[in-house]
Amino acid sequence: MRYINETLQTPVRYECDVVVAGGGTTGFVAALAAARNGAKVILLERYNFIGGTMINGAGPLHSYFNLYKAFPGVEKIQVVKGIAQEIIDRMVECGGSPGHLEQEIGGDYDSVITIIDWEIFKGVAFDMLEEAGVKVLLHVMAVDVMKEGDAVTGVIIEGKSGREAIATKVLIDTTGDGDCAAKAGAKYIKMHSSTxxxxxxxxxxxxxxxxxxxxxxxxxxxxxxxxxxxxxxxxxxxxxxxxxxxxxxxxxxxxxxxxxxxxxxxxxxxxxxxxxxxxxxxxxxxxxxxxxxxxxxxxxxxxxxxxxxxxxxxxxxxxxxxTPVSVGVRYTRVIECGHDMSLDEIVNCARFDDEVMLYGFHDCAPRIMIKNGGYYGIPYRAFIPNGVEGLLVAGRLITSTWDAHMSTRNTVSCMAQGEAVGTAAALSAKQGKAPRDLDVNLLRDTLRAQGVFLG
Ligand SMILES: Cc1cc2nc3c(=O)[nH]c(=O)nc-3n(C[C@H](O)[C@H](O)[C@H](O)COP(=O)(O)OP(=O)(O)OC[C@H]3O[C@@H](n4cnc5c(N)ncnc54)[C@H](O)[C@@H]3O)c2cc1C
Incomplete structure (x- = not known):
C-alpha cells in the first residue's frame, strides 16, 4: 500500500455542548433528550432524513411491552415509555401509526408490535428536533475526532461545505458502526461474521x-x-x-x-x-x-x-x-465499555443499581425468551467506553455477543438508550464533568421525571 501525507487546516465552524454523531434510531432520541435538558446540541447525519435503520430497514418497532402472551397469567407491562412513547403519541395524532397492536398469531415472538409510517415519521422527527432547538446538519459524515489527552474535544465532519470541525463538551457516537469511537481510540471488536x-x-x-x-x-x-x-x-x-x-x-x-x-x-x-x-x-x-x-x-x-x-x-x-438507501446492517464494531450485557443477564432479568433503562424483548423468541415475560436493566456504565473521556456510545454497537445483541439492538431498546445517553451528556456538560463522573442517581432521577420507566 502506498501512503500520502496530507496537511490539513480545518476551520472550527461550530461550538456546542453535545454533538450526536448519527441521526438514527438512537441518535434522534439522544439529541432530543440532550436539548430538552438545556444543552446546545448539534445532530449529524449522513443521509437526508432522521431515523436511521428504524425507518429504512427495520420492520415493526420491537418492543414497548413484555412478552406476556407467551406466559399465561403474566401481566401486560409497558416497559419502555419516555420519549420513545411520545414519538408514538405524535405519530398516532397525525395519522402516522395505528399505535401499539397485539399480535393475533405470533404473540410468543412479540406480544405487541408498533408500526409507523416512515414518510410521516420523517416530518415528525424534524418537527420534534426543531421544537427542542437541536441544530441538524444533514449530508455530513463524521470522519474524525479532536482529542486532548484521553478526552474527546470535538468532531470533524465532511460535507458539501468541505471539511469542518465542531468543538464540543461531550460527543455521543450513535453511528451504529462506532465510527467516532474507533477514531477516538476506543477498543472495539468486529462482529459482522456472526450475523x-x-x-x-x-x-x-x-x-x-x-x-x-x-x-x-x-x-x-x-x-x-x-x-x-x-x-x-x-x-x-x-x-x-x-x-x-x-x-x-x-x-x-x-x-x-x-x-x-x-x-x-x-x-x-x-x-x-x-x-x-x-x-x-x-x-x-x-x-x-x-x-x-x-x-x-x-x-x-x-x-x-x-x-x-x-x-x-x-x-x-x-x-x-x-428499497432502502443502504443494505440493513445488523452488527459491525462493538465498542468496549464499562459493562457488556450477557445473554444470561438478559434472560434472567438482571437489575443494576446504576441502570438507566429497562427492556423486555428478545428477537429469538420463542426459542430464547426473557424469563417469565420479565424485563432487564442496562447499567449506565454500558454506554461509557473504557479509556476515553468525553464520549458516550449507544445503539447496536454496545453488546459483544450475538445472542445478547439480538435483544439490545432492537429499535425500542435503542430509543431508550438514546434517552439515557442524551440526558447524561447534557447533565455532564452542565456540570462540567466527564460523563464517567456524573452522579448516576441524578441521572436516574432526571430520567424518571421525564417519564422513563425504571421499575
Ligand atoms: C434488515 C434489518 C431488519 C431489522 N428489523 C427490525 C425489526 O423488525 N424491529 C426492530 O425493533 N429492530 C429491527 N432491526 C434492528 C434495528 O433496526 C437496529 O438495530 C437499530 O435501528 C439500530 O439503531 P442505531 O441507532 O444503533 O443505528 P441506526 O438506526 O442505523 O443509526 C445510525 C445512523 O448514523 C448514521 N451514520 C452512520 N455513520 C455515520 C457517520 N460517520 N457520520 C454521520 N452519520 C452516520 C446513519 O446514516 C444512521 O442514520 C433490524 C435491523 C436490520 C438491519
Missing amino acids: TIGMPFGMCNVDMPRLLEFLEENDMVNQLIRGKKDIEGDDVIRLGFELKKIPIFKEFMEKTGMWGPLGFSLHGYNYGYINSASLRGIDTTDTVTYSNAEMTMRKQVMTFAAMLKEHIPGFENAYVNW
Missing part, C-alpha cells in the same frame, strides 16, 4: 386479502395482525409466513440464505415492508465489501419479487416500489 445483513423491500398492488387467504389455506401464516386500514376490504397489517413450505422457494431461499418473510402493510394493497433477503458475514465498514453487497442483495430482492409475482396468489399485479 447477516438484509435488504427489505416493499411492493405495491398486492392483493393482501387474496394473499392471506392462500397462506391460510396452506397453513403458512406465523404472524398476523388485522386492523382498520385506509381502504375497505383490506385489513392485513402484520403478516409473516413460511415460504419455504413451497419447494421452489425452499430451494432458492436455502441457496441464498433468505428466511421468512416477515412484513407489514399500513396502506391498502401495499405490502410496504417485506424482510427476507439476507447475506452472511459482510463487513460494511469496508467500502468495497459494502458496495459489492449492495449489488448482490439487489439481485436477490428482484429475483425474489419476480418469483412472488409468478407463483404466489395476491402478487399477480405487484411491483417493487421501495
Whole structure:
C-alpha cells in the first residue's frame, strides 16, 4: 500500500455542548433528550432524513411491552415509555401509526408490535428536533475526532461545505458502526461474521386479502395482525409466513440464505415492508465489501419479487416500489465499555443499581425468551467506553455477543438508550464533568421525571 501525507487546516465552524454523531434510531432520541435538558446540541447525519435503520430497514418497532402472551397469567407491562412513547403519541395524532397492536398469531415472538409510517415519521422527527432547538446538519459524515489527552474535544465532519470541525463538551457516537469511537481510540471488536445483513423491500398492488387467504389455506401464516386500514376490504397489517413450505422457494431461499418473510402493510394493497433477503458475514465498514453487497442483495430482492409475482396468489399485479438507501446492517464494531450485557443477564432479568433503562424483548423468541415475560436493566456504565473521556456510545454497537445483541439492538431498546445517553451528556456538560463522573442517581432521577420507566 502506498501512503500520502496530507496537511490539513480545518476551520472550527461550530461550538456546542453535545454533538450526536448519527441521526438514527438512537441518535434522534439522544439529541432530543440532550436539548430538552438545556444543552446546545448539534445532530449529524449522513443521509437526508432522521431515523436511521428504524425507518429504512427495520420492520415493526420491537418492543414497548413484555412478552406476556407467551406466559399465561403474566401481566401486560409497558416497559419502555419516555420519549420513545411520545414519538408514538405524535405519530398516532397525525395519522402516522395505528399505535401499539397485539399480535393475533405470533404473540410468543412479540406480544405487541408498533408500526409507523416512515414518510410521516420523517416530518415528525424534524418537527420534534426543531421544537427542542437541536441544530441538524444533514449530508455530513463524521470522519474524525479532536482529542486532548484521553478526552474527546470535538468532531470533524465532511460535507458539501468541505471539511469542518465542531468543538464540543461531550460527543455521543450513535453511528451504529462506532465510527467516532474507533477514531477516538476506543477498543472495539468486529462482529459482522456472526450475523447477516438484509435488504427489505416493499411492493405495491398486492392483493393482501387474496394473499392471506392462500397462506391460510396452506397453513403458512406465523404472524398476523388485522386492523382498520385506509381502504375497505383490506385489513392485513402484520403478516409473516413460511415460504419455504413451497419447494421452489425452499430451494432458492436455502441457496441464498433468505428466511421468512416477515412484513407489514399500513396502506391498502401495499405490502410496504417485506424482510427476507439476507447475506452472511459482510463487513460494511469496508467500502468495497459494502458496495459489492449492495449489488448482490439487489439481485436477490428482484429475483425474489419476480418469483412472488409468478407463483404466489395476491402478487399477480405487484411491483417493487421501495428499497432502502443502504443494505440493513445488523452488527459491525462493538465498542468496549464499562459493562457488556450477557445473554444470561438478559434472560434472567438482571437489575443494576446504576441502570438507566429497562427492556423486555428478545428477537429469538420463542426459542430464547426473557424469563417469565420479565424485563432487564442496562447499567449506565454500558454506554461509557473504557479509556476515553468525553464520549458516550449507544445503539447496536454496545453488546459483544450475538445472542445478547439480538435483544439490545432492537429499535425500542435503542430509543431508550438514546434517552439515557442524551440526558447524561447534557447533565455532564452542565456540570462540567466527564460523563464517567456524573452522579448516576441524578441521572436516574432526571430520567424518571421525564417519564422513563425504571421499575
Ligand atoms: C434488515 C434489518 C431488519 C431489522 N428489523 C427490525 C425489526 O423488525 N424491529 C426492530 O425493533 N429492530 C429491527 N432491526 C434492528 C434495528 O433496526 C437496529 O438495530 C437499530 O435501528 C439500530 O439503531 P442505531 O441507532 O444503533 O443505528 P441506526 O438506526 O442505523 O443509526 C445510525 C445512523 O448514523 C448514521 N451514520 C452512520 N455513520 C455515520 C457517520 N460517520 N457520520 C454521520 N452519520 C452516520 C446513519 O446514516 C444512521 O442514520 C433490524 C435491523 C436490520 C438491519
